[in-house]
Every structure is written in C-alpha cells, then in structure tokens.
C-alpha cells in the first residue's frame with residue numbers, strides 16, 4: 062500500500078473504515094473454489110457451495126447462515142440471510158413484524174400501514190430444486206457474492222437497506238451433489254452430457270416440485286416450515302427450460318389461475334414479471350418470454366403453493382443446454398415460426414442465436430433475481446401493506462360468505478387418515494380448532510373431537526383450494542378441434558376425495574356459543590386408538606390404511622394374519638375381509654395399536670372362514686431411465702412396511718424372477734421407457750436399454766410359475782399386447798379432441814367383491830385418472846373386473862374430463878389369471894404422488910401370498926345379465 066492510500070483512509074471514520082475493510086476482504090468465489098460460478102465445464106457441488114457461503118459469512122456482516130432442517134439423505138439444509146448489518150441485527154424483530162402483517166394479527170389499517178412503513182421486506186430466492194437444471198445453484202453463489210462484496214453500488218445499497226433476502230443455495234442439496242458428481246465423472250468422455258440414470262431426489266426426482274401441499278418429502282416440509290416462519294412477501298424459485306428459442310420464461314403465467322388466490326398476489330405476479338423483462342432488456346439480455354406454456358392451475362408446485370398463503374410465489378425458466386457444457390445455436394435450428402425474429406408483446410426482444418454457456422444462464426438468473434430484489438426494495442411499503450390487505454380481506458370475506466368453516470368429523474371410517482389430513486392442513490399454516498362438546502351445523506350433528514377450520518383466518522385459501530371440487534375453466538380446442546392451452550399438469554386434486562376422508566363445508570355462520578366451545582389445537586393428539594374386548598384373537602378393520610402397517614409388523618414378528626370371508630365385527634363395524642390376527646400378545650398388539658393409531662377388537666371367537674395371509678417378497682422394477690412413479694411407489698411401500706426389493710434391468714433380463722420375488726410391480730411408464738430405456742450411446746453401456754424381449758419373456762415365466770404382476774396406468778396398456786392378454790384398451794390412439802383427461806378424479810364402481818383385492822375399499826372409490834387406458838375384455842377373458850366407470854352417468858368428480866361417454870361402462874381395473882399366477886391391470890394411478898390414500902388398498906391387497914378363491918362371474922356382469930333377463 063502506498064502513502065496516498067494511507068492518507069485517504071485516515072480521513073474517514075473508524076466505523077466506515079472497519080466496514081470497508083471487512084467487505085474488501087470477502088473472498089471471491091474463484092479464490093475459494095478455484096472457479097467462478099458459470100465457468101465452462103465447472104459445477105460447484107453442495108458442500109463446496111456451502112463452504113463458500115460460510116467463508117463469506119466469516120468475512121462479512123451482511124450475511125448469516127442458518128441450518129433449517131435435514132434432507133432425505135441427511136444433509137444439513139442451510140440458508141443464508143443477506144441484508145445490511147443493521148437489518149440483520151434486528152432480524153427477529155423484522156420476522157415478527159412480517160408475520161404480524163402476513164396474518165393481519167390484531168392490526169387495523171393505520172397500524173398496518175405504520176408497520177409497513179417502518180419495516181423491511183423479506184424475500185425468498187433459491188437456487189431451484191430440479192438439480193439437473195444446474196445453473197440455479199451456481200447462481201446463488203454469484204448473487205450472494207455480488208450483494209455481500211459490493212461497495213458503493215447504489216442499486217445494491219438500496220436492496221440491502223430495504224430487503225432481507227432469504228437465499229437458499231438450493232432447495233435440493235442431495236440432488237445437487239448427485240448431478241455434479243455424475244457430470245464430473247463423465248466430463249471429457251463421450252458421455253459428458255449424458256442424463257443421470259437415477260432420480261435427483263431419492264424418491265420423487267422432478268416431482269419434488271409436485272409435493273407443495275401434501276408435504277410427503279423432507280425437503281418440502283423444511284421449505285414450507287421455514288416459509289411460514291419467515292413470512293416472505295415474495296418466493297422466487299429458479300428453474301431451467303425456457304420455451305426454445307427464448308432465453309428465459311418469466312411471469313405473467315398463462316391462464317387459468319385459481320380464484321382462491323388473493324388479487325394482490327395475482328397482480329404482483331404480473332408487475333414483478335414485467336419489471337423483470339424490462340430489467341433484462343435494460344441490461345442487454347434479450348430473449349425473455351412471458352405467458353406461453355406455463356399455467357399455474359395445480360397448487361402442488363412447491364414454488365407456487367405459498368400463493369395460497371398470500372405470498373407472491375413464482376418461478377422463472379432460464380434456457381438450459383446440458384450441465385456446464387456450452388452450445389452454439391443458429392437461427393435455422395429455431396422453430397419455423399420463430400425464425401423471422403419478430404418481436405411479440407410477450408417476447409419483447411427476440412434472441413438471435415449464438416453461444417449459450419452456463420455463464421449466460423447464471424447471468425440471466427442473477428439479473429432476474431436482482432430485478433426481483435430491486436422491485437421489492439422500491440415497493441417495500443406497498444408490498445408489505447398488500448400482504449396485510451390480502452390477509453385482512455380473506456378474513457373479512459369468510460366472515461361474510463360461505464364456506465364459513467370446514468369440519469373434519471371425528472368419526473370416520475379411516476380415522477388415522479382423517480388425522481393425517483388434519484396434520485397436513487396444520488403443516489400448511491392452517492389453524493385448527495377442536496370441538497369440545499360436539500355441535501350441530503348443516504342439520505348434522507358433529508361429535509366432540511371433530512376438527513374445525515374456521516375460514517376467517519389469513520391462509521384459509523389453501524384449505525378451500527384443497528377441499529373443494531375443481532372445475533377447469535379454459536376453452537381447450539379451436540373450431541378445427543386443434544388443442545390449445547392444454548393443462549400443464551393435473552386438473553383436479555380434491556384431497557377429501559383422494560384420501561377418502563369426510564370433510565364438510567359449513568354454509569351458515571357458527572353461533573357465538575358454538576365458537577366459544579372450539580378450542581385451539583396446538584399439538585395434534587394422536588387419533589384415539591385402543592384394544593377393546595377380551596380374547597387372544599384380534600380383529601382390525603380392512604378399511605383403515607394403517608392396518609396394513611400393523612399387519613406387516615405382525616407378519617415380520619411371526620404372528621398370523623387372515624382375512625375373514627364372512628361379515629365380521631371390527632372396531633369400525635361389520636365388514637367383509639376383516640383382518641384377523643393371532644400369535645401375538647395383547648401387550649404387543651397394544652403397542653402396535655398405539656404406534657399406528659389403529660383400533661383393535663379382541664375376541665375369543667375367531668371367525669370361522671378365513672383366508673390365511675402370508676408375507677410376500679415384493680419386487681419393484683427400477684429402470685435406469687428413471688421413473689418418478691417408481692420412486693413414489695417405493696416410498697409408499699417403505700412407509701407401509703412392504704420392504705420393496707428394487708429390480709434393475711439386469712435382474713429383469715436374467716430370469717429366475719420367481720425365485721426372488723412373489724409379487725412384481727411395474728410402475729407407470731411410457732412404452733419406450735419400459736421396453737427400450739436409454740439408448741446405447743446416450744448413457745454408459747450398463748445403464749442402456751429397458752426390459753427388452755428377454756425381460757418380457759421372463760415376466761411371462763414369472764407369472765406362469767405363480768407370480769403376481771401389477772402394472773399401473775400406461776404400463777398396463779403396454780402389457781396387453783406383450784403378454785397377449787384377452788383385454789383391449791379402448792383409448793389406444795384416441796386423439797385429445799375425442800377424449801381428454803390429463804389428471805382428474807373419477808368415480809368408479811367396485812366389482813368382484815368376492816376378490817380379496819377389493820376388500821376394504823368403498824363401493825364407489827374415486828380414482829386419479831391421468832392419461833391412462835380404459836379396458837374392455839375379449840370373449841376368452843375369465844378373470845375379474847375390479848372396477849368400472851359408471852354406465853349412465855359422468856364419472857367426473859373433480860377436474861377436467863372431455864368426452865366422458867368414451868369411457869362409459871368401461872373397465873378401470875381388472876385381475877387377469879395367467880398360468881398359475883395373475884396380473885393386475887390398473888387404468889389409473891392407485892398411488893398417485895402419495896396423495897390418493899383412498900386407493901392404496903387396490904394394490905396393498907395384492908402384495909401378500911394367499912390362496913386365491915376361484916373366479917366367479919364379476920358382479921357387474923351378473924347384474925347386467927339379470928337386467929337383460931327382466
């Protein structure tokens with residue numbers, strides 16, 4: 062340092078000097094990581110990224126690190142809070158104010174306005190959760206460094222003074238490590254840009270962004286819990302896959318959008334998006350597009366669910382090539398109608414082609430994040446006050462109009478499922494109350510212990526969105542029957558229907574007296590379950606999903622289990638297929654009853670007619686072209702104690718399957734994914750291919766030798782010709798203008814009630830139909846029809862179904878005898894995203910070894926014959 066510098070330093074105050082010195086020492090990413098984020102062929106993994114964040118925190122008072130939870134693989138999930146040192150010193154106070162405004166808690170307008178004026182705005186930004194969209198995690202490093210190291214940049218200063226940034230390096234640490242390690246292994250080989258042959262979240266891969274309200278996965282639980290704790294006004298998530306050749310997709314979204322979202326949130330999507338496009342244009346970053354392609358109808362996106370808590374919760378999609386490998390694009394690669402490079406209202410500056418590097422994606426993301434922070438800083442007071450207004454208006458609305466409340470009655474067929482639904486609502490920020498002495502509403506008596514969700518609370522839009530029936534509003538076809546704006550995801554998800562839990566909307570306001578007898582629920586008590594009666598035989602209901610957890614524990618401990626074939630008394634009433642347990646002590650069954658909230662009836666008179674149930678070895682096909690449906694299925698099976706065995710291509714092709722497993726599940730996959738997998742040359746040889754002819758031959762042998770094969774959805778359709786089954790798929794090759802259902806809840810009629818596989822299910826279950834097949838049978842069919850779409854009525858319960866007549870009276874699920882074994886074909890998803898709890902028994906019942914009763918004529922057929930005879 063030379064003398065002029067010393068002289069200059071001596072002129073400024075000690076405090077400023079210290080601050081400047083501290084900032085000057087923030088190490089660059091390159092000095093710590095050896096690379097700058099965005100460098101060609103380089104990706105920082107999660108450990109390196111976190112290490113760098115801690116280096117920044119050690120050298121700067123603008124950043125603090127927090128651990129907010131654990132990932133599925135047990136990594137610490139860490140979050141950085143970035144703001145001015147003054148704001149960070151008062152973080153807890155600003156958090157409390159944010160929560161107060163977000164919930165409109167005890168505030169009038171004047172007080173809220175005063176708080177909005179004097180407080181800071183909390184903004185969530187993250188590096189994404191789809192780990193093969195690699196730029197997001199790298200962007201977090203670049204954004205943090207820019208904010209923490211900047212000196213005298215008025216834009217950054219304004220942000221740091223007004224905004225408290227909650228920056229998540231990534232929402233999926235496990236996936237970032239998996240993808241980076243896969244890329245590093247292949248870098249410089251001919252497999253440099255190979256897709257990774259496993260899911261980037263252990264169970265659900267890309268569906269980690271479809272778990273936003275159900276909160277099955279640890280990561281979604283941690284994100285939601287933290288979000289509710291910090292009450293950010295904005296929640297912004299980075300994704301990559303812009304509609305080509307655009308360089309980034311930005312809100313406004315395309316329609317439809319839920320009417321349950323606050324108008325403030327809806328309009329801020331548009332303001333923030335439009336500001337972002339202008340910001341990118343001003344920074345010479347062309348190619349931003351809006352509206353096209355992405356709608357936000359499904360509330361399960363993790364980066365959208367917060368909108369039902371009045372957060373402005375959205376994402377962008379920056380262009381992606383593959384990993385950190387650059388790519389050159391010419392205009393003649395563009396779609397025809399984009400080659401003229403013409404500007405559009407929602408595509409203001411067309412991209413002209415050229416190089417696209419990881420650095421470009423990182424720069425676009427950093428600019429987009431800076432624009433969000435800049436908008437938040439400029440409109441701090443309005444945003445905070447709008448957040449208060451959204452809560453205030455929601456509370457007011459449901460003080461004046463129905464539904465005034467939702468009730469989850471305490472008496473349910475499957476009490477633990479009702480309990481789970483209550484718990485999910487609580488985890489979504491909904492306040493629950495419990496009736497102390499029972500009450501009457503809607504001309505119904507609700508017993509004590511029923512849960513009540515009063516709708517005049519700030520985040521109740523989420524309850525309405527999840528409980529009500531969905532009606533998809535958009536026009537879908539042009540006059541020439543060309544589809545337009547088809548839904549991006551499913552169209553109906555109504556949780557009480559999916560979980561088969563009774564929930565009632567209350568249409569009249571509760572009285573003062575009724576309200577006075579509702580007590581606030583802080584900790585949900587477990588559902589009351591006990592062992593009643595006397596005797597060494599124990600009976601549990603087949604209608605209760607958790608009974609399967611209990612059964613699997615009993616079988617594992619050497620106890621005996623049977624399904625009673627006659628109507629038998631259970632704790633839930635008389636039923637067919639009651640589960641009868643022996644060979645365990647009362648103390649042991651008592652423990653299991655408590656563990657799983659399952660009521661048990663002890664008796665000294667075991668039912669006379671039983672089918673003995675034995676533990677089966679359950680295999681699950683796990684393709685190298687990774688299947689999200691496989692992951693969900695594996696997760697559910699693990700949760701319920703079925704201990705699935707993963708069967709890879711080599712297992713499927715090598716034969717002897719019957720020696721290894723008793724039951725084999727093929728998840729929902731496309732025919733190509735199932736049969737061919739990744740082509741040789743796309744991925745290293747050991748990951749190439751699918752089942753192939755050998756695999757199919759082995760499947761045939763497996764079933765002929767007595768194995769049980771289950772196939773979900775598209776896979777069921779694929780199996781029909783492969784195994785020459787006497788079944789037809791009536792939806793084969795049917796175009797969307799003749800039949801369309803991208804995901805809706807349909808009512809089916811249960812058939813073959815003599816088959817154990819249907820036991821425990823209601824007479825008319827609701828199933829998730831998602832681009833599946835629907836069946837008829839050929840003359841030679843002599844199996845059982847398990848479920849059928851109704852003959853004279855529309856099966857639609859929630860969502861969008863075009864041309865219901867196409868599946869009228871068609872079969873939804875069936876059991877096909879084959880050699881000494883059997884094949885179950887499901888034209889729907891009985892395990893959809895681990896939400897369709899009401900349908901789990903459709904496949905749980907098939908996962909045991911037991912003597913099969915002979916096939917009778919399906920009940921439906923008998924009924925029809927009887928009708929014809931009349």
Ligand SMILES: [Zn+2]
Nearest residue numbers: 191194300301
């Ligand atoms: Zn994504």
